[in-house]
Amino acid sequence: MSPTPAAPRPTRRNLLFGTAAASAGALLTGCTSNSSSSGDDEREGQSQAAVADDSPGRPVTIGFAGPQADHGWLNAINENAHRRAEEYEDVTLKTTEGSNDTAQQIGQIETLINSEVDVLVVLPADGRALTQVALTAMEAGIPVVNLDRIFDTAQAYRCWVGGDNYGMGLNAGHFIGERLKDVENAKVVELAGLDNLELTRQRTQGFDDALANYPNIEKVARQAAEFTVESGQEVMSGLLQAVPSFHALWNHDDDQGVGAERAIEQAGRDEFFMVGGAGSRHVMEAIQADDSVVKATVLYPPTMAASAIDLARALGQSKGISGLAELEIPTSITLYSAVVTRDNVEQYLPTGFN
Amino acid sequence: MTQGATSEPASARQAGPAPAEPPGRARALGPGARAALGGPAGIHSLSLLGVLAVLAVIGAVTAPDQFLSTSNLQLILVQASVIGVVTVGMTFVIIGGGIDLSVGAIVALASVWCTTVATQEYGMAGMVFCALAVGLGCGLVNGLLIAYGPIVPFVATLAMLASARGFALQITDGRTQIVTVDSVLTLGDHDSYVLGVPPLVLFFAAVTAAGWVLLNRTTFGRRTVAIGGNPEAARLAGIPVRRQRLMLYALSGLCCGIAAFMLVVLSGSGQNTNGNLYELNAIAAAIIGGTVLSGGRGTIVGSVLGVLVFTTITNLFALNNLQTEVQQIAQGAIIVAAVLLQRRTHLAAP
Numbered sequence: 235m236s237p238t239p240a241a242p243r244p245t246r247r248n249l250l251f252g253t254a255a256a257s258a259g260a261l262l263t264g265c266t267s268n269s270s271s272s273g274d275d276e277r278e279g280q281s282q283a284a285v286a287d288d289s290p291g292r293p294v295t296i297g298f299a300g301p302q303a304d305h306g307w308l309n310a311i312n313e314n315a316h317r318r319a320e321e322y323e324d325v326t327l328k329t330t331e332g333s334n335d336t337a338q339q340i341g342q343i344e345t346l347i348n349s350e351v352d353v354l355v356v357l358p359a360d361g362r363a364l365t366q367v368a369l370t371a372m373e374a375g376i377p378v379v380n381l382d383r384i385f386d387t388a389q390a391y392r393c394w395v396g397g398d399n400y401g402m403g404l405n406a407g408h409f410i411g412e413r414l415k416d417v418e419n420a421k422v423v424e425l426a427g428l429d430n431l432e433l434t435r436q437r438t439q440g441f442d443d444a445l446a447n448y449p450n451i452e453k454v455a456r457q458a459a460e461f462t463v464e465s466g467q468e469v470m471s472g473l474l475q476a477v478p479s480f481h482a483l484w485n486h487d488d489d490q491g492v493g494a495e496r497a498i499e500q501a502g503r504d505e506f507f508m509v510g511g512a513g514s515r516h517v518m519e520a521i522q523a524d525d526s527v528v529k530a531t532v533l534y535p536p537t538m539a540a541s542a543i544d545l546a547r548a549l550g551q552s553k554g555i556s557g558l559a560e561l562e563i564p565t566s567i568t569l570y571s572a573v574v575t576r577d578n579v580e581q582y583l584p585t586g587f588n
Numbered sequence: 589m590t591q592g593a594t595s596e597p598a599s600a601r602q603a604g605p606a607p608a609e610p611p612g613r614a615r616a617l618g619p620g621a622r623a624a625l626g627g628p629a630g631i632h633s634l635s636l637l638g639v640l641a642v643l644a645v646i647g648a649v650t651a652p653d654q655f656l657s658t659s660n661l662q663l664i665l666v667q668a669s670v671i672g673v674v675t676v677g678m679t680f681v682i683i684g685g686g687i688d689l690s691v692g693a694i695v696a697l698a699s700v701w702c703t704t705v706a707t708q709e710y711g712m713a714g715m716v717f718c719a720l721a722v723g724l725g726c727g728l729v730n731g732l733l734i735a736y737g738p739i740v741p742f743v744a745t746l747a748m749l750a751s752a753r754g755f756a757l758q759i760t761d762g763r764t765q766i767v768t769v770d771s772v773l774t775l776g777d778h779d780s781y782v783l784g785v786p787p788l789v790l791f792f793a794a795v796t797a798a799g800w801v802l803l804n805r806t807t808f809g810r811r812t813v814a815i816g817g818n819p820e821a822a823r824l825a826g827i828p829v830r831r832q833r834l835m836l837y838a839l840s841g842l843c844c845g846i847a848a849f850m851l852v853v854l855s856g857s858g859q860n861t862n863g864n865l866y867e868l869n870a871i872a873a874a875i876i877g878g879t880v881l882s883g884g885r886g887t888i889v890g891s892v893l894g895v896l897v898f899t900t901i902t903n904l905f906a907l908n909n910l911q912t913e914v915q916q917i918a919q920g921a922i923i924v925a926a927v928l929l930q931r932r933t934h935l936a937a938p
Contacts, residue, residue, distance in 0.1 A: 258721050262701070262721055262725075266701065266704060266706070266759055302757075304757055304860060305861070306763050308762060309761050309762035429912040456909065456911070457911075460861075463764055463856075463859045463862070464854075464855050464864070465864075466855075467855045467856075468667055468902075472907070475654055475663055476651070476906050476908075476909060492764050492766065492856065493855045496855055496857075499856075501778075
């Protein structure tokens with residue numbers, strides 16, 4: 235092995251590499267943009283008419299604290315909240331940088347309390363860990379709207395609005411059960427989400443409870459992915475290998491579903507139908523096109539963030555919500571996990587998230 | 589100047605004349621150590637082949653209809669290919685006495701960068717170029733920081749992990765970027781299998797072969813072993829240690845870029861959560877493959893077998909419908925068992 239003399243001379247090769255590297259850099263920088271040239275922001279201005287009375291009232295400042303939007307659904311939560319707040323002239327929205335770090339989120343909420351917002355909307359990264367700071371806000375006279383992941387005690391929020399994980403499983407199970415009720419020895423496969431989350435267990439419980447009504451159906455396999463496309467692809471291809479033939483598949487999460495669909499395509503399988511979960515735009519478009527195994531999805535609607543803004547505004551203006559006899563806003567609102575199929579997909583398409 | 593050459597001139601001078609060829613242990617182990625399957629490294633590989641054989645028997649007994657089918661073997665190889673390519677790069681870095689914690693983050697960044705709407709307009713060539721360039725670029729930054737900073741590899745690559753993940757998230761906003769370029773998508777389909785071998789597995793095989801040649805048959809490989817075994821001796825033997833380090837991290841980055849494109853083909857999308865925990869999986873695979881964490885020793889064949897062991901285990905669990913918690917417990921146990929087993933065989937070997 236001969237020692238190479240280090241010669242810092244601008245040789246032709248070095249110059250060539252230098253130029254190549256510089257132009258590669260320039261090309262790459264142009265590629266960070268994610269906005270398509272055709273401009274597909276038609277979703278804007280398509281949100282539904284406000285349900286509560288939308289005539290301007292007393293000005294309300296709403297503080298909004300959510301987790302880091304590292305997942306399509308969470309990103310949709312932020313977008314829904316912002317878009318809704320912009321629709322109201324009397325609402326000022328103060329948002330914090332999303333964080334998954336408990337200590338950081340506590341600090342952010344304390345900052346919002348100190349800046350004397352009128353109402354807080356909090357989607358905690360971890361409901362249990364953020365209970366204390368929510369209690370502080372309530373004691374300071376700031377009503378808290380708890381979004382989706384629930385605090386430990388009902389004293390920590392004025393109103394909770396969120397999705398129904400058990401109901402999601404239940405509705406998915408009933409949809410599959412109804413479609414398969416005339417099939418003898420029907421086999422069903424479940425692709426679950428992150429197994430160390432309680433919500434995954436609730437979804438599975440609901441699914442199992444629903445399937446129990448149909449004695450002809452057996453759940454032959456269940457595997458858990460991690461809410462990511464990559465894990466969805468990996469786990470689904472294992473499931474397809476393990477179960478050579480089945481009738482229906484329920485996938486807990488449409489983000490990981492992108493990977494699952496890919497695995498199904500790659501395996502060239504189409505003897506079953508697939509039901510998704512959460513309600514992404516991609517899946518709704520697939521349902522509408524009706525050219526793949528995807529036939530339905532069970533919602534876990536991110537529009538709940540818009541509803542939380544509605545509730546926060548009504549709380550700030552000391553109003554109730556229309557359509558109910560109650561004078562006060564309910565303490566708890568559980569959303570319905572509707573099943574989106576080809577028949578009703580048009581109605582839900584605007585709520586689908588990317 | 590990273591090494592304290594001036595502080596211990598006496599010992600340094602002694603080390604000086606020794607290694608014109610690979611210094612230290614590799615030489616002492618005799619000529620067999622340089623062959624892929626010779627010496628203790630070869631025993632590692634053989635014991636891993638034994639583990640794979642045991643797993644195959646378990647698979648054939650518990651899932652007789654599915655495990656040994658062609659489609660399942662294809663599946664195992666495809667699932668091993670992405671992390672396998674990353675592990676090849678990681679093996680070089682570890683043999684060279686370093687560590688790269690940023691591989692997963694680089695895979696994530698490269699995969700989302702090459703699946704943006706703007707990049708997809710350039711078609712497959714643009715996406716491949718983008719993935720490789722981003723991977724190589726990140727690797728070069730790692731290498732520059734570590735070789736010329738100098739910052740210890742653990743810290744420099746940890747910083748890259750954080751920044752690259754952050755950048756990936758900034759590009760995607762948490763969205764899943766679906767690939768619409770048909771030529772990329774068909775690369776993962778059955779129709780493009782070559783004589784029953786999926787293209788992704790061919791990529792993996794090519795990277796493995798290139799890695800083997802690079803490590804065992806070139807100056808680059810000998811220098812890698814030398815700077816990992818004894819950087820001071822290597823420097824005194826005239827090896828440009830810093831430039832070699834720079835190139836090792838660049839190589840690891842490039843492997844991440846290749847893996848990122850493969851992952852995009854496999855999953856038909858780019859997402860900022862891609863490559864989650866790849867750093868741990870790649871390090872674990874390299875270690876059970878016989879690569880020594882302190883550097884200077886390791887084989888490409890061992891690392892690839894390590895990856896195959898992990899993938900086969902995952903496959904077995906899926907075929908037998910075992911749940912996540914059981915899988916995780918078993919994986920931890922298998923890492924410990926494999927390393928203990930290797931220590932036994934290693935002690936018995938020389």
